[in-house]
Amino acid sequence: MKKLLAGLVVLGTALGPVALLTAPPAAAATRCQGGTGSSRCVTVSNVKKHLKVVESVSLENKSSKKVTMHCSFTKSISRTTTGSISLTAGVKAQVFGVAEASTSIDITSSVSQSASQATTAGGSVVLRSHESVLCQRTYGYVKADVKEVTSTSTKSSTRRYTVTIPVNMGVRVVDL
Secondary structure (H helix, E strand, C coil): CCCEEECCCCCCCCCCCEEECCCCCCCCEEEEEEECCEEEEEEEEEEEEEEEEEEEEEEECCCCCCEEEECCCCCCEEEECECCCCCCHHHHHHHHHHHHHHHCCCCCCEEEECHHHHHHHHCEEEECCCCEEEEEEEEEEEEEEEEEEEEECCCEEEEEEEEEEEEEEEEEEEEC
16 A cells, blocks of 8 residues: 655654664663762663654545545643652763663653644645555653662662653654
């Protein structure tokens, strides 16, 4: 089934609602900072990129003629970094740095896309008689495991958590 796509940003492939985009996770990276009598070591591991479908619109041509249809979306969508609410600037910088290095993408703390931006990105699709496609808004993100170990001369404490860092919002078109 051949489709003519005009002004279209197509991201990824039709791998389902959540697709793992990288093969192996990055190796763990640890950074320690210390002063007199105390230190903090942060280990970032298991960094993986993901793609999730957040909204879908089905386009179906049930007529006997060729038609031009548009991928139109109605919601504004935004995502922000989740995980430990109390990430210090140093820990956040390390987590973002390891995520960027292991995924080769620029990391930000939030992404957003308005309905009109998504509709523009989706563009127009020319469908022949009885053809159909699915327009999907996607959210790309990176997940990483974080382990913080804080030590003083008298005690040590460990915190473990997973962070989700937004990467991008996009639109893709897949055959039905």
